[in-house]
Amino acid sequence: MDFIERGGSKVEASKVFKVSLKSIFNWVRQKKARGSLEVKKRGLGAYKIDEQRLRAYIEDHPDDYVREIASALGFSTSGVKSALQRLKITYKKNSTLQRKRRKLEKRVSR
Numbered sequence: 001m002d003f004i005e006r007g008g009s010k011v012e013a014s015k016v017f018k019v020s021l022k023s024i025f026n027w028v029r030q031k032k033a034r035g036s037l038e039v040k041k042r043g044l045g046a047y048k049i050d051e052q053r054l055r056a057y058i059e060d061h062p063d064d065y066v067r068e069i070a071s072a073l074g075f076s077t078s079g080v081k082s083a084l085q086r087l088k089i090t091y092k093k094n095s096t097l098q099r100k101r102r103k104l105e106k107r108v109s110r
Contacts, residue, residue: 001031049075049083058089063099 003013010028014021031037057069064072070080084090 001027001037004028047083047086049073049079051083051087054080054083054087055089063102 003016004010004024008016010021010024013019014024027037034040053073054069057073058064061069061072066080066084067077070077073080075083
């Protein structure tokens with residue numbers, strides 16, 4: 001950009017620095033609009049699913065499928081899967097027989 005600001009042409013700059021003319025035009029436009037050529041930082045959007053609420057639900061209902069969690073909390077299955085991944089919670093399902101055994105064990109232990 002210094003080359004162009006000191007009076008050099010955009011065509012010359014593209015040849016000297018071996019970049020496309022389109023890139024030069026984009027950089028000039030960006031410098032005018034933002035005042036600098038720094039890369040714009042990308043902010044993360046807010047998460048819709050509350051982490052504590054999700055963790056509490058999983059503790060209370062450890063055998064629910066992702067689709068059951070999603071419908072109970074009012075979110076999409078893909079959203080719940082992303083939240084579980086973000087929270088580093090692995091979620092493997094057990095067979096129906098194993099779940100029945102656990103329920104029986106809970107009843108017997110009470």
